[in-house]
Amino acid sequence: MCLLLFKPADKIVPDKHLVIADKNNPHGCGIAVAMGDKIIIEKAPSWGAEEIIKLLAKYEGHPAIVHFRFATHGSKNVENTHPFRLNEEWVAAHNGVISNVKTLHDESDTRAFLRLNVIPILENQWKLTDDDVIKLLAQEMGVGNKMTFMDKTGNIAIANEDQGHWKDGIWYSNHGYGACNYYGMDDDYDYEQAYWDSRAYHGSTNYHPVTPASSTSRFSAFGRVIEEDTVSPPASSLMVLPDKVNSYKENWMVMDTLNTFCDCCHEQIWGAYALESTNNMIVCQDCSRFLPNSLNLPKSFKRDSIEINAMKK
Helix, strand or coil: CCEEEEECCCCCCCHHHHHHHHHHCCCCEEEEEECCCCEEEEEECCCCHHHHHHHHHHCCCCCEEEEECCCCCCCCCHHHCCCEECCCCEEEEEECCCCCCCCCCCCCHHHHHHHHHHHHHHHCCCCCCCHHHHHHHHHHHCCCCEEEEEECCCCEEEECHHHCEEECCEEECCCCCCCCCCCEECCCCCHHHHHHHHHHHCCCCCCCCCCCCCCCCEECCCCCEECCCCCCCCHHHCCCCCHHHCCCCCCEEEECCCCEECCCCCCEECCCEEEECCCCEEEEHHHHCCCCHHHCCCCCCCCCCCCHHHHHC
């Protein structure tokens, strides 16, 4: 559910990370760049990795915030696409679901939180780089939420920074750049080339074909196995991977927010769902039956498991 990253001036984000982030979070993306005397924001709900790659090259040598959106609140429009300008000095972007804010008509949870909690702080001359302010905002958002603030000179503050991680000098809000949360490919699959193949199919001009990597099967992060090139897998192709192959250490939160989608069945969820806090993966209660016990779903949420043998019939 969204990927947020901060890139210092002297760092370069791997294209592969952006491509995978786009695949996992397909509802628009944007970038905020600290130019020293001003902040530039460029974003669109129709954009993907291709546009972000171009913009990072254009603004190379400047600190930047990049955000890929997976919509949970509000329409998929430019108004709800991150990053958001707070004033002439500051911008912000968010990863997570803030369930304790009251949104206005078609307003995302992030925009509501900024309107109610962050902009008033700035109007009262408080600094977002103040540790006490960041701790207060982190507490107000809740566990699983991360928010990055940047000013025009490139100074940053990250609420719940420790719930993300730094990799090669770049801060990522989760691991959604490393593997697809949906139906991914085997480890040898060339995600980046597949992205450009898809863009070329849809008319992109920025395309340089090469021999694609091969893959024999596909799987999701939850252990759902499907046949190659099956868009809507039949029930007979669904099975549970044995617990012994799962070495995950998920930390799940049970939530109840409308207008989100399950990463297993891709169906819209209109009730309770479980959110995995490391990679922000979502599972509905129906699909919880197919997940192995080693994924450590809360017992109060998980429905009775379906045995592998039953799925093979």
